[in-house]
Amino acid sequence: MKILADQNIPHSETFFGQLGQVVQAPGRNLTPEQVSDIDALIVRSVTQVDASLLANSPVKFVGTCTIGTDHLDIPYLNQRQISWASAQGCNANSVVEYVFTALAHVRPNWLNLSVGIIGCGNVGGHLYRKLRQLGVTVRVYDPFLNANDVPDLTTLEQVLKADIVCVHTPLTRGGPHPTLGLLGAAELATMQTNAVLLNAGRGEVIDGAALAAHLDAQPEFSAVLDVWENEPNIDTALMQRVSIATPHIAGYSYDGKIAGTEMIYQALCAHLGIEPQITAQQVLPANSTVQLCAIETTNAYPLAALLGQAYNILNDDHTLRTALSQAAEQGRPLGPEFDALRKNYPQRREWHHFTQPAGKLADGLSQVLTTLGFK
Numbered sequence: 001m002k003i004l005a006d007q008n009i010p011h012s013e014t015f016f017g018q019l020g021q022v023v024q025a026p027g028r029n030l031t032p033e034q035v036s037d038i039d040a041l042i043v044r045s046v047t048q049v050d051a052s053l054l055a056n057s058p059v060k061f062v063g064t065c066t067i068g069t070d071h072l073d074i075p076y077l078n079q080r081q082i083s084w085a086s087a088q089g090c091n092a093n094s095v096v097e098y099v100f101t102a103l104a105h106v107r108p109n110w111l112n113l114s115v116g117i118i119g120c121g122n123v124g125g126h127l128y129r130k131l132r133q134l135g136v137t138v139r140v141y142d143p144f145l146n147a148n149d150v151p152d153l154t155t156l157e158q159v160l161k162a163d164i165v166c167v168h169t170p171l172t173r174g175g176p177h178p179t180l181g182l183l184g185a186a187e188l189a190t191m192q193t194n195a196v197l198l199n200a201g202r203g204e205v206i207d208g209a210a211l212a213a214h215l216d217a218q219p220e221f222s223a224v225l226d227v228w229e230n231e232p233n234i235d236t237a238l239m240q241r242v243s244i245a246t247p248h249i250a251g252y253s254y255d256g257k258i259a260g261t262e263m264i265y266q267a268l269c270a271h272l273g274i275e276p277q278i279t280a281q282q283v284l285p286a287n288s289t290v291q292l293c294a295i296e297t298t299n300a301y302p303l304a305a306l307l308g309q310a311y312n313i314l315n316d317d318h319t320l321r322t323a324l325s326q327a328a329e330q331g332r333p334l335g336p337e338f339d340a341l342r343k344n345y346p347q348r349r350e351w352h353h354f355t356q357p358a359g360k361l362a363d364g365l366s367q368v369l370t371t372l373g374f375k
Ligand SMILES: NC(=O)C1=CN([C@@H]2O[C@H](COP(=O)(O)OP(=O)(O)OC[C@H]3O[C@@H](n4cnc5c(N)ncnc54)[C@H](O)[C@@H]3O)[C@@H](O)[C@H]2O)C=CC1
Pocket: 067, 068, 069, 088, 089, 091, 092, 095, 118, 119, 120, 121, 122, 123, 124, 125, 141, 142, 143, 144, 145, 168, 169, 170, 171, 172, 177, 178, 179, 182, 200, 201, 202, 226, 227, 248, 249, 250, 251, 252
C-alpha cells in the first residue's frame, strides 16, 4: 500500500513504514497528481482535504495527526466512503501548558483573577480542571455542554466579563453554534478594559481587524495569539499590537506531536484490521527528566521564571516577530517564514519531564507547580 504523509509528521516512516511504502511531501500545497496513486493520506492542519484534492484519487483512508478537523471536508469523505480519523486530545496538554506560560507572563497575578473559557472540550476542559484545582474562579461557555458536565457553565456574555478569556473552540462554519467570527467588535466591547484575550483555537474564531482596532482603542487590553486568520500570511499589523504572538505552536510539544502520529497510526491499523506494532513510548527519548534551576528569592515573578525554563514562550514570540519583520523589510513573502518556524520548531517536552528545583521554593509555589504537572 502507498501512504502519503506530510513531511512535518515526526516519525511518519517509523510508524507508517510498518504498513506500506511512505512518501513524504510538504502538506501546504498537495496536488491531485500527488495523491493519484495513494491509498492512505496522512496530513496535518495545513492540507485542505476535499473534492478538489481527492476527486480522482483512490485514497481510502485520511488521517490528520491533529485535533482540529476544519481542514477536512468530512461530508465529502463520508459520501465517498473514505475512512477518516483525527487525533483527538493528542496535544491538549501542550496547549494548556502554553496557556499557563502565557498567563504567567502577561498577568503574573493570574491565580487571583477570574478566567473565562470558551469551548470546554479536551483542551478547555483540561484547562478548566487545572484552574479549579488551583482555586481560580472560572466561567465556561460551551453551548454543547450542560451544568452536569461543567458546574461553572454560563453564558457567553458572562464569560466575556472575566479578567482573562481563553478561546478553545474548533472552527465551525455551520450548525447551531458556528464559531467563525464568534468574537467581533460587539463582543470585544463588552469585555473589561484591562482584560486578556487568548486564542489557541483557530484564528478565524476572532475577527482580527476588530481585535486590532480594539487594542488601539483600549491600551490596557492585552491579547495573546497563537492562531491567526489567513495563516500562514498573517496580519503583521495585528501581530505588532498583541502582547504575545506565536506561530500556531501551542500544541507543538514533542510529546503531543508523537501522540498525534501514534493515534493516526493506530486508526490506520484499525482500518486495515492489523494489530499495532509500535508505540509512542518506543520513539520518545527515554530518561529525559530535567531539573528546573532554583530562582532568586527576590524574583518578582517566580512562577513565570520557573515556567520559562521549561518552555520559553518569549523566545517563540521574538522569533516570529523577527522573522516576519525581516521578511517584510526585504520584500519577501511572509507565509514561508511562518511555515518555516513551524517546520523547524525545536523539540519541546511537556512538564512531567521536569522536576522542581532542589532549593526551597516560596510558600505555595511548589504546590502550584505540582498541580501544573511538574514532578
Ligand atoms: N493552537 C494549537 O496549536 C491547537 C489548536 N487546537 C484547536 O483547538 C480546538 C479545540 O480543541 P479540543 O478542546 O481538543 O476540541 P474538542 O472537540 O475536544 O472541544 C471543543 C469544544 O468546543 C465546544 N464548542 C463548539 N462550538 C462552540 C461554540 N460555538 N461556543 C463555545 N464552545 C463551542 C465543543 O462543544 C467542545 O466541547 C481544536 O478544534 C483546534 O482547532 C487544538 C490543538 C492545538
